[in-house]
Amino acid sequence: MLVNLLVFNLVRHVTDLQVVRASVIATVVAIVFNYVGFRYFAYRDRDKSGRTRELVLFLLFSAVGLVIENGVLYVATYGFDWNSPLQNNIFKFVGIGVATLFRFWSYRTWVFRALPPGEAVADAEAAPERERDERSRAGQRVP
Known part of the structure; x- marks a missing residue:
C-alpha cells in the first residue's frame, strides 16, 4: 500500500498524467513489489513447484485487483467529479482496501497454496x- 500511494503521488506531482493513469502506473509498480514480498517473504514456505502457473495466476488476480482499485478511483473522479488531491488520495486508499480484500483471498486460495x-x-x-x-x-x- 505504501509503495502504491507513494508512486501515485510522485507521478501525480511530477507529470501531467490524468489521475487514473497515474494510479494504474502506481498499481503496476506495487504489483511487482507484492510478488517479491509474497513469494520470498510471506509465503516462502508454500509450494514452490509450478512457478509459471503461480506467476500467471498472480498476474491474473492482480489485474482484477487493479481494475477494482482503479475503478473506485475512476468512479469517484469522473462519475462524482471528486478530483482534489485529497479526494484522489482518499479514493485511491479506499480502492486499495477493496482490492486488497480480493487479492488476499485469491492469492491465499489459488496462487500461494499450502503444501498438503x-x-x-x-x-x-x-x-x-x-x-x-x-x-x-x-x-x-x-x-
Whole structure:
C-alpha cells in the first residue's frame, strides 16, 4: 500500500498524467513489489513447484485487483467529479482496501497454496539434507 500511494503521488506531482493513469502506473509498480514480498517473504514456505502457473495466476488476480482499485478511483473522479488531491488520495486508499480484500483471498486460495500436510512434513524433514547437498555442490565444507 505504501509503495502504491507513494508512486501515485510522485507521478501525480511530477507529470501531467490524468489521475487514473497515474494510479494504474502506481498499481503496476506495487504489483511487482507484492510478488517479491509474497513469494520470498510471506509465503516462502508454500509450494514452490509450478512457478509459471503461480506467476500467471498472480498476474491474473492482480489485474482484477487493479481494475477494482482503479475503478473506485475512476468512479469517484469522473462519475462524482471528486478530483482534489485529497479526494484522489482518499479514493485511491479506499480502492486499495477493496482490492486488497480480493487479492488476499485469491492469492491465499489459488496462487500461494499450502503444501498438503504429508508433503509439508516430508519437505521439512528433507531440508537439512538438501542444504547439505547444496553446500557440497558449492564446494563448501559439509559438517
